[in-house]
Amino acid sequence: GAVVSQHPSRVICKSGTSVKIECRSLDFQATTMFWYRQFPKQSLMLMATSNEGSKATYEQGVEKDKFLINHASLTLSTLTVTSAHPEDSSFYICGTSGAHGTQYFGPGTRLTVL
């Protein structure tokens, strides 16, 4: 399957600052990437679908102005959490789309907002 990396693996920031998370598809051209977040003891929740060269599609309840997604190339998508607050602390995971609806996931980014 595809190899997906995320950077950083963990980040701690102060409330009110912005944090950018990178998702790279290392061996696969990803037209579509997905961003999820996962709170402790919960399952993954899809935040948005990122399409290369076009605007991301956000799930209901996810603020597009707070979670900025850029997918400027076939190998890189970024998620920027703007004006982060403690309630944004979570595990953020990206996924790339493969055949038959299969997705390949990055290792995740642990965000802690103080």
Next chain:
Amino acid sequence: DAKTTQPNSMESNEEEPVHLPCNHSTISGTDYIHWYRQLPSQGPEYVIHGLTSNVNNRMASLAIAEDRKSSTLILHRATLRDAAVYYCILGETSGSRLTFGEGTQLTVNP
């Protein structure tokens, strides 16, 4: 999105086979059945997927019922490293969204 139902938890002993069930009674004709697993603090890992026929790969086997309303993930010899949350998810085509349920927490006893 068509939903799946899995037991919350299962236990197995090391080196024994494990059969993880999944019900998906509202599956559509074009839905693929996907299985992923997730270890703590890691992203999900692809395990296997299939449409109608049973599938085998180096990690596991997928047995799909004839009516496709249920499937079973089979780990032939469980190891301690197989302890994870296993998700059964339906997905249609490339680029389609996946909806994760709560999955099955598999515990493997030494």
